[in-house]
Amino acid sequence: MISKACELKRNKRVRSTSLPTEQRRRSFALVDKGLSEKEAISEASRCLGTLPCQSCDICALLCPDLCITWNEVTEQIEVDYDYCKGCGICAAVCPKKAIDMVQE
Amino acid sequence: MKRKTEELPPMVAARTHRPTINPLRCGQCFVCQQGCPGEFLREYRQEGGSLRGEIYRNREPGSVPATGECLPPAPCQQACPLGQDVRGYIERIAAGKPDQALAIVRESNPLPSVCGFICSRPCEEVCLREWIDDPLSIRALKRYVVEYPSVKQPAPSSSPPRRGKPISIIGSGPAGLAAAHDLARMGHGVRILEAHSKPGGMLTMGIPPFRLPQRAVEEDIAHIEAMGVEIGTNCCVGKGDSLKTILGDSAALILAVGAQRSLTLGIVGEDELEGYFDCLSLLREFSLGHSLDLGERVIVVGGGYAALDAARTALRTGSAKVTVIYRRALEDMPAGRGEVEEALDEGVEIHAQSLPTAILNHRARVKGLRCVRTKMGRRDKGGRRSFMVIEGAEFEVEADSIIAAVGQEPDLSWLPDDYPLGRARGNALLVNEELATTLAGVFAAGDVVTGPSSVVEAMASGKKAAQSVHRFLIAKGGRR
Numbered sequence: 001m002i003s004k005a006c007e008l009k010r011n012k013r014v015r016s017t018s019l020p021t022e023q024r025r026r027s028f029a030l031v032d033k034g035l036s037e038k039e040a041i042s043e044a045s046r047c048l049g050t051l052p053c054q055s056c057d058i059c060a061l062l063c064p065d066l067c068i069t070w071n072e073v074t075e076q077i078e079v080d081y082d083y084c085k086g087c088g089i090c091a092a093v094c095p096k097k098a099i100d101m102v103q104e
Numbered sequence: 105m106k107r108k109t110e111e112l113p114p115m116v117a118a119r120t121h122r123p124t125i126n127p128l129r130c131g132q133c134f135v136c137q138q139g140c141p142g143e144f145l146r147e148y149r150q151e152g153g154s155l156r157g158e159i160y161r162n163r164e165p166g167s168v169p170a171t172g173e174c175l176p177p178a179p180c181q182q183a184c185p186l187g188q189d190v191r192g193y194i195e196r197i198a199a200g201k202p203d204q205a206l207a208i209v210r211e212s213n214p215l216p217s218v219c220g221f222i223c224s225r226p227c228e229e230v231c232l233r234e235w236i237d238d239p240l241s242i243r244a245l246k247r248y249v250v251e252y253p254s255v256k257q258p259a260p261s262s263s264p265p266r267r268g269k270p271i272s273i274i275g276s277g278p279a280g281l282a283a284a285h286d287l288a289r290m291g292h293g294v295r296i297l298e299a300h301s302k303p304g305g306m307l308t309m310g311i312p313p314f315r316l317p318q319r320a321v322e323e324d325i326a327h328i329e330a331m332g333v334e335i336g337t338n339c340c341v342g343k344g345d346s347l348k349t350i351l352g353d354s355a356a357l358i359l360a361v362g363a364q365r366s367l368t369l370g371i372v373g374e375d376e377l378e379g380y381f382d383c384l385s386l387l388r389e390f391s392l393g394h395s396l397d398l399g400e401r402v403i404v405v406g407g408g409y410a411a412l413d414a415a416r417t418a419l420r421t422g423s424a425k426v427t428v429i430y431r432r433a434l435e436d437m438p439a440g441r442g443e444v445e446e447a448l449d450e451g452v453e454i455h456a457q458s459l460p461t462a463i464l465n466h467r468a469r470v471k472g473l474r475c476v477r478t479k480m481g482r483r484d485k486g487g488r489r490s491f492m493v494i495e496g497a498e499f500e501v502e503a504d505s506i507i508a509a510v511g512q513e514p515d516l517s518w519l520p521d522d523y524p525l526g527r528a529r530g531n532a533l534l535v536n537e538e539l540a541t542t543l544a545g546v547f548a549a550g551d552v553v554t555g556p557s558s559v560v561e562a563m564a565s566g567k568k569a570a571q572s573v574h575r576f577l578i579a580k581g582g583r584r
Contacts, residue, residue, distance in 0.1 A: 030314055032221075049195055
């Protein structure tokens, strides 16, 4: 089965904190305080380039049963398990190893 | 497979290693180019029985680039004038390896610290994450990388032996520094001539410390100097050394002198009044540590980054009421959204859709500004909206000083009149696509070519000039 391939949690961007307005008006200190390590890693993890599934569609192209499809409603890639024989080609060719073969 | 291709273009998996070419060793045998799989892909596009053929055959038109091209990079990388591998370094940050991220940034960005603070962020505008929630804070992530305490700046490669005359670069702003960085990396001897006492151009003489701390500029310049670039300050070309002697002492010359002359409001007699300032000289005076007395009420005319910098500087030097007058609507301001919001937070008033018509004065001293309201019209080809004056909708704002920040243009008054350098529109230098001027061996980069632009665009222009100079010197037979 395809695991976590297109699981996308919606989370807003991390905003860096600014100097309080009263302090800004009387000093030339830097306004933007920047991100902490925790904030930076959580913000960087939002990048689509770090997701396991990159929507390259190689799995769908090579599926002998044509059972990996794009679901327009959920906007996710999904496997039609009624037709999937479990050959494992998709898991073998996935360049990001986003597909796991799970024992039934 | 049916996908909404217009919403989420297909992406490729990130690469794991990058080939980097050492120009000192490269003998230009072109074996690498002839052996690149990108070349073979042309024939292999229609092959059967291979994974590559399966991927490329029968795809919807447009989903795969035309024959002979590579797969496109991510939108952020395409939008960046420097073509930085944004996804690459963000992936390293997410993996908790900021030092590796910095190495990736340095591959294509000569001034990473500066960009971490004041880049105009074209990458964030096209971030695909926008379709899901918010675009990534790419600039903030870059700043995190350059400020990360344990990150050791990767030591620049030991300077190779330089032969012959150095390449001279006039101006040490973003364009000049970027060109010097790339030329030094290619193994050329480079010297920069800077008119002021500190290198950095607008980075040190224009942008105030609440937006860009000086230590960021100093760090980047120290890194470039460590690569073997000589920076000579207080070298005012035209006054001391003439351009001819410099050209005679150099293998090639890059003019990166920027756009230093402030445009005026176009109101007769404006600059003779006491209390009238132009934005650039004001910001420069301030960066040099000179005290400014702007009075209680200050008006800034303009809507760019420099206008807001001047307004916020005025507020910090003690002016009680600072008003920004801008002729178009608030959302049309060329300054970034974040900067506009920060200025409003601090108490800067912005009168959008107002056009100055006259400066009110009393005994040759500025007393106020008469403006007229405008209304917005259609967008032109460049995407900027036109505006029309509303007849009779005039109003006056009282002020003790007026700062004009309505744009800049290159100042080439130091060039001798008979010097054979072609000029283009807007007082810029005439260059071809290779950034070569009409004089052989003289190139130009940055704002002096394009007119006022952003730091990252000026850097891209400097990098391009470095490539052109490198090709020019190879063609001249100076190396190999």
